[in-house]
Amino acid sequence: MKVYSFSEQSYPDAWFDDAESLRVSLPNQHCDPEIASRLYNRYLDEWMLADELGLNIIVNEHHATATCMSASVHLTLAILARQTKRARLLGLGTPIANRNDPLRVAEEMSIIDVISRGRLEMGFIKGVPYEIVPANAKPVHVMDRFWEAHDLILKAMTTHDGPFSWEGEHFQYRSVNIWPRPYQQPHPPVWSSSSSPGSSRALGGRGYVIATVMTGYRAKAVFDEYRNGWKNAGRSQRAPLDRFAYMGFVAVGKSEAEGLRRAELVKSYLQTNTQELSADQHAGGRAVQESTRLHGRERRRQAVSTRGLARPLSPDDDEGRQAAR
Amino acid sequence: MLDRIDTANSLTEIAGVRIELIKRGTGRPLLLLHPAIGIKSTDRVIDELARSFTLIAPSHPGFGRSELPRAMTTVDDLAYFYLDLMEAMDLREVVLAGVSFGGWIAAEIAIKSTERLSHLVLADAVGIKLGGREERDIVDIFTTRQSEVDQLAYHDPKIGAVDHATISDEDAHILFRNREATALFAWSPYMYDPKLAGRLHRIRVPTLVLWGASDHIVSPDYGRAYSALIGGAQFELIEDAGHYPHIERPDLFTRKIVEFVSCS
Numbered sequence: 001m002k003v004y005s006f007s008e009q010s011y012p013d014a015w016f017d018d019a020e021s022l023r024v025s026l027p028n029q030h031c032d033p034e035i036a037s038r039l040y041n042r043y044l045d046e047w048m049l050a051d052e053l054g055l056n057i058i059v060n061e062h063h064a065t066a067t068c069m070s071a072s073v074h075l076t077l078a079i080l081a082r083q084t085k086r087a088r089l090l091g092l093g094t095p096i097a098n099r100n101d102p103l104r105v106a107e108e109m110s111i112i113d114v115i116s117r118g119r120l121e122m123g124f125i126k127g128v129p130y131e132i133v134p135a136n137a138k139p140v141h142v143m144d145r146f147w148e149a150h151d152l153i154l155k156a157m158t159t160h161d162g163p164f165s166w167e168g169e170h171f172q173y174r175s176v177n178i179w180p181r182p183y184q185q186p187h188p189p190v191w192s193s194s195s196s197p198g199s200s201r202a203l204g205g206r207g208y209v210i211a212t213v214m215t216g217y218r219a220k221a222v223f224d225e226y227r228n229g230w231k232n233a234g235r236s237q238r239a240p241l242d243r244f245a246y247m248g249f250v251a252v253g254k255s256e257a258e259g260l261r262r263a264e265l266v267k268s269y270l271q272t273n274t275q276e277l278s279a280d281q282h283a284g285g286r287a288v289q290e291s292t293r294l295h296g297r298e299r300r301r302q303a304v305s306t307r308g309l310a311r312p313l314s315p316d317d318d319e320g321r322q323a324a325r
Numbered sequence: 326m327l328d329r330i331d332t333a334n335s336l337t338e339i340a341g342v343r344i345e346l347i348k349r350g351t352g353r354p355l356l357l358l359h360p361a362i363g364i365k366s367t368d369r370v371i372d373e374l375a376r377s378f379t380l381i382a383p384s385h386p387g388f389g390r391s392e393l394p395r396a397m398t399t400v401d402d403l404a405y406f407y408l409d410l411m412e413a414m415d416l417r418e419v420v421l422a423g424v425s426f427g428g429w430i431a432a433e434i435a436i437k438s439t440e441r442l443s444h445l446v447l448a449d450a451v452g453i454k455l456g457g458r459e460e461r462d463i464v465d466i467f468t469t470r471q472s473e474v475d476q477l478a479y480h481d482p483k484i485g486a487v488d489h490a491t492i493s494d495e496d497a498h499i500l501f502r503n504r505e506a507t508a509l510f511a512w513s514p515y516m517y518d519p520k521l522a523g524r525l526h527r528i529r530v531p532t533l534v535l536w537g538a539s540d541h542i543v544s545p546d547y548g549r550a551y552s553a554l555i556g557g558a559q560f561e562l563i564e565d566a567g568h569y570p571h572i573e574r575p576d577l578f579t580r581k582i583v584e585f586v587s588c589s
Contacts, residue, residue, distance in 0.1 A: 024468075025468075133467070133468055136513055138508060138509070138512040138513065139505075139508050139512070140505060140509040140512070141398075141509075
């Protein structure tokens with residue numbers, strides 16, 4: 001088993017419980033660049049330590065949110081490519097259906113792979129629904145765009161005899177010829193995330209690493225469908241375990257009671273997913289959960305008064321407990 | 326999503342696409358192009374218009390129960406589909422009326438060909454860009470809360486309110502299909518074609534531009550400017566109506582069209 005160190009590079013001081021939205025529309029007046037700078041450097045330091053300790057690294061991206069300041073997987077990976085020595089560097093992932101320019105994705109990933117001497121793991125993701133607004137990406141035919149971008153990126157990485165043209169439904173290029181070519185041949189390993197049987201089968205068919213996040217008991221169905229796709233593609237061996245990645249949320253305490261108490265705090269992190277502007281605009285709507293709104297004004301006052309401390313919320317500190325609730 | 330909706334016996338194949346089509350009444354044909362919220366056979370405007378016209382009210386490809394061919398991705402595609410439909414049904418001297426998103430399609434049809442049209446009616450139509458690059462002419466339904474959209478769209482928001490907790494699964498699927506199709510055709514540029522305003526001069530049939538006086542989705546001023554781009558177009562407000570005057574004032578909406586057609 002391989003273990004990856006993951007951080008969303010959050011900006012906890014702006015996690016206001018009474019904000020209408022923590023995503024998409026939270027004004028960046030709540031981002032103090034001084035604090036942001038300390039946080040970014042702290043997260044990078046933590047990954048440097050992870051590298052020393054023999055852990056691998058996952059970087060993700062979101063946009064227009066205090067929950068994740070990483071607006072580009074590739075920028076963070078570019079820093080880590082140079083600064084770390086041993087860790088596998090996984091971007092999970094690059095939302096290629098939301099990128100206007102997949103050729104640029106291929107170029108940037110190749111640079112990261114070359115500088116890191118072949119340590120890049122490429123994660124291609126569809127992206128969560130609320131990312132379509134900041135990306136301005138059309139929320140229809142997303143998977144068609146995803147696979148066309150994927151095909152183009154891989155062809156760009158594996159074509160070495162000069163320019164080719166691409167005239168697809170979604171992307172058109174007259175001359176694709178990337179420099180550098182990737183360090184790993186024929187291309188860096190491909191990952192993708194999935195929580196649905198259909199896309200799991202597609203990933204199994206291609207033999208990519210499938211990552212699933214917080215799927216709990218559904219993870220079995222997701223992985224089973226991957227295995228079906230793997231087998232249906234005509235492979236005689238069972239899918240090896242290194243094709244399967246799982247991210248769960250774990251709370252650690254000195255006693256069971258403490259662990260459970262912290263788990264409740266961790267759980268509240270997930271509620272930020274529902275704390276979004278468009279939460280009630282869909283039929284059958286996902287309403288903003290009342291519990292995320294508790295102590296909002298109190299929290300805002302505290303956040304303002306503790307500016308400059310620049311530390312991620314710890315469940316052991318009162319402020320952290322309030323904010324997480 | 327169409328596979329979750331019962332389409333048995335409800336679709337008609339026209340110009341190669343199986344669509345849902347309401348046809349009612351006698352007399353001169355009136356082709357009604359619905360807004361992004363779709364159209365229902367129980368909408369009062371259907372009966373009102375059918376008293377004076379042979380009313381033909383299709384659901385656009387991708388909306389309601391109508392199929393969506395994979396190749397259809399733009400309002401231009403819809404406009405060509407309706408040109409094909411008028412030819413396939415051999416409609417002549419057609420009164421073409423479109424509301425909101427349907428008005429955009431109607432305008433795109435009329436700049437291409439008015440051969441089969443006698444009159445054009447645009448009600449609270451979208452489709453053109455008038456303001457500056459930092460002004461939005463049309464409220465973005467994709468980033469505005471539904472409750473707020475209802476407030477802005479209706480003179481009396483109670484008329485438009487949908488209780489999502491109690492509507493049938495079928496109606497919920499149609500609601501989502503309409504929304505999905507709207508995103509397909511109007512996502513970005515949002516609800517307009519940058520080329521349309523410059524082509525409206527090509528419309529040479531008598532044109533009536535109707536606008537709900539309480540429309541806060543697209544203002545009456547936008548309507549007046551739209552109207553001014555079409556030679557000889559007549560602009561009229563409909564009182565006590567918002568963005569969907571055919572829903573809020575089906576009687577007045579119909580009367581204004583009947584009067585316009587009979588005297589121009």
